[in-house]
Amino acid sequence: MKAKIGIIGGSGFYKFLKGKEVLVKTPYGLPSDKILISEYAGQKIVFLPRHGKKHQFPPHKINYQANLFAFKKLGVERIIAPCAVGSLRLEIKPGDFVICDQFIDRTKKRNDTFFDGPKVVHISSAEPYCSELRKIAIRNTQKLKIPFLKRGTVVVIEGPRFSTKAESIYYSKIADVINMTQCPEVVLARELQMCYLNISLVTDYDVGIKGREDIETVSIQEIIKIFQKNTAVLKKLILEIIKEMPVQRKCSCQRALKDAVV
Numbered sequence: 001m002k003a004k005i006g007i008i009g010g011s012g013f014y015k016f017l018k019g020k021e022v023l024v025k026t027p028y029g030l031p032s033d034k035i036l037i038s039e040y041a042g043q044k045i046v047f048l049p050r051h052g053k054k055h056q057f058p059p060h061k062i063n064y065q066a067n068l069f070a071f072k073k074l075g076v077e078r079i080i081a082p083c084a085v086g087s088l089r090l091e092i093k094p095g096d097f098v099i100c101d102q103f104i105d106r107t108k109k110r111n112d113t114f115f116d117g118p119k120v121v122h123i124s125s126a127e128p129y130c131s132e133l134r135k136i137a138i139r140n141t142q143k144l145k146i147p148f149l150k151r152g153t154v155v156v157i158e159g160p161r162f163s164t165k166a167e168s169i170y171y172s173k174i175a176d177v178i179n180m181t182q183c184p185e186v187v188l189a190r191e192l193q194m195c196y197l198n199i200s201l202v203t204d205y206d207v208g209i210k211g212r213e214d215i216e217t218v219s220i221q222e223i224i225k226i227f228q229k230n231t232a233v234l235k236k237l238i239l240e241i242i243k244e245m246p247v248q249r250k251c252s253c254q255r256a257l258k259d260a261v262v
Contacts (some may be wrong), residue, residue, distance in 0.1 A: 003037055003044040005192075005242060008067070010083040010181070010189040010201075011055065013228035016047040016235065021213050028065035028111075035070060037060025046074055050083075050181060059133060059159040060182035065111050066190040077249060078133060078195040080238055081185060083175045084227045085177035085200040086218065088168065090211035091227060091243040094226055097148035097202040097237075098177055099137050102130050104155040105183040112184035121191065128186050130195035132251040135242070137197055152176040152206060154200060156183040162218045165208030172209050177202065195253040197241075201228050201234060218251055 007016055019038030024031060025248075036047040048067060051057045085098065085236065092098065105112075115121040141148045155175035157163065163171065163178065171178055177200055189196040203226040205212045 003046040004077045005045045005075035005245070006071040006074075006079045006082040007020055007045060007047045007238060008079060008185070009047065009049040010183065010227065011051060012224045013082060013231055013234065014049040014053045014055070015038055017045065019132060024070040024071040026066045026073065027064050027105065028069055029072040029154045031067045032062060033237075037074075040239060041246070042087055045242065046071060046076060050128060050142055059208070060109065062181065064184050065114065065177045068185065068189055068192055069114075070120070072194065076194060078130070078197070078245065079256070080197050080199065082199040082201060082234055084203045084223050085179045086172060086204050086206040087202045088099060088172040088175055088178055088206055088208065088209055092149065092176060094148070094204055095143060095147065095201050097146050098152040098202065099134055099141065099148065099150055100154045100177070100182070100198045100200055101127070101134065101151040102153040103128060103182050103186060104153060106157055107183050108160045109158065110184050112187055114188065116164055118165055121257060121260050122262070123189070124188075124255050125187065125258045128196070130197055130251050130253050132249065133195050133197035136241050136244050137237070139235070140237055141231055142235070144237055144240065146194045146237065149176070152197070152200065154182050156180065159205055163206060168208040171206070187196055189251065190256045193254050193256045195249060195251060199234065199237065201227055201230055210260050217250060
């Protein structure tokens with residue numbers, strides 16, 4: 001039985017369930033770490049910590065191509081990808097979850113496609129996150145009474161540095177939360193016609209946003225601390241989502257390459 005569900009763990013989320021670890025080689029090199037294969041609710045699941053179990057890969061050095069290709073090689077059709085985000089709005093508080101539906105890519109030096117020629121592909125990114133998985137996530141977040149937003153735009157910056165106050169003020173005019181890893185991860189998943197769900201966990205307010213001018217700096221130690229504090233709730237949500245996933249996909253993600261090849 002192939003593992004049709006893949007989980008990508010964010011900062012502070014390095015373990016999930018119990019099972020067997022495998023090293024998966026890809027044409028793009030090795031993924032961030034060994035991949036854990038386990039089972040839950042009668043389904044085979046794979047798990048990979050995005051930054052590696054020792055958090056050895058910063059956002060701009062993660063081998064996103066290898067991570068996504070390794071999942072595809074193992075048979076993954078659906079990906080749940082939680083991550084830590086900073087809030088760009090006063091009303092979005094640390095501890096809140098955001099089920100993102102849009103992104104703005106501000107990265108600049110990452111391999112963000114599997115199609116560098118001679119095969120040329122232009123996928124649509126109008127709706128980058130899986131609509132079917134988002135509905136399931138929203139229902140279960142409500143059921144568990146987790147404070148959350150049904151939708152949100154994440155602006156993805158290159159990193160590894162955090163934003164200046166001027167950048168943060170600018171980003172707050174165009175997005176809701178800020179992160180360093182959503183791109184190219186979501187794009188590469190779409191090119192492989194895999195469903196992709198993001199669950200953003202708000203760990204802090206970004207510097208310089210209106211109403212929180214008192215915040216002078218963002219601490220990575222505090223970010224990981226808040227993320228780990230909420231990891232148990234996050235894992236519970238993920239397990240509830242898995243239990244509700246239909247066997248067959250009805251979304252358009254599986255047809256992302258239709259009419260996209262030149």
